Amino acid sequence: MEEEFHELTDRVRAELRSPQDLVAYERLLGLARKNTPAGREELARMLVAVERPLWAREIAAFVLGCAGDKRAFETLVLLLNYREPVRCATAAHALGRLGDPRTARAAAALATNPLRTAYALHPVRLLAELRAPQSVPALIATLERLLTPHNPYWRVALACVEGLGALGDRRAVPALTAAVAHPRLAAAAAASLARLGVHEEVPAGDGTASEGAASGGGEVEGASADGT
The missing domain is CATH 1.25.10 (Leucine-rich Repeat Variant)
Incomplete structure (x- = not known):
């Protein structure tokens, strides 16, 4: 440490x-x-x-x-x-x-709480790191909730996408497939699907859309300074 x-x-x-x-x-x-x-x-x-x-x-x-x-x-x-x-x-x-053993349950509760989405980035990343039984269901639920047009918490959604790819659980395929349609998530979602053995085409013009997310660039109205 x-x-x-x-x-x-x-x-x-x-x-x-x-x-x-x-x-x-x-x-x-x-x-x-x-x-x-x-x-x-x-x-x-x-x-x-x-x-x-x-x-x-x-x-x-x-x-x-x-x-x-x-x-x-x-x-x-x-x-x-x-x-x-x-x-x-x-x-x-x-x-x-x-x-x-309480950590994963607490992180899942924070990540899936719609009233605390602005602070969910680090709980989401922690769930992916822990690889606990709660990790995949919580990340899927959080991602699905954030797949709405113009959602300001795209960094949290991106962390879910990347975490699900790293966890390698095919239960995430439907949510990741839906994420491909979102410009800021498209490239990362396609990459995560590929890790699961599913090849999904990135819509034209979306292939570089998640670069700002990956680099941490840009801020979103109503978001915190570190990725929400």
Whole structure:
């Protein structure tokens, strides 16, 4: 987790607002780096302590989650559904390493909730990474719901398309075939179908439509900064 931990701590350092914050931050990093049972106990207490800043709980949950400590689960799921995509990404990384059987169920619930579609990108990607029994049904349901004209959450739909191709389950063929008709999804959907042994022609003019999605370029009205 070294690279991700450095990215997290560098970001959090920019959020500090007082000398007291800096002292607490340095102490927290010391606990994380020692990686002792006593240190993990203190990190776990931080998750439920009153009036702890979000950045402190985020670091504690990330460290514990990557260490496989299931006490981090609730905090990480909260962050997976947070309004800031960078925190969602951090939580998804730790949840992918936590090894908690509840993770896939939580990610599926977030991905399929139509009221939380704006925050569904990282739950969708996590489901594909986990390869759990819930993964394929949740990705199919989410993709089918997003296959409407002018849907602003095309990045979430694209993540579903790519995830279903990676999972290699033929139950996804009908949804992926329908996705070929959508310009921003067409090339990725055809590629995923090919991985499943189904060859679908990309409509003329749609072959490069998903390039912006793959590169992360362009923003959509009402979308978050990281892919919704």
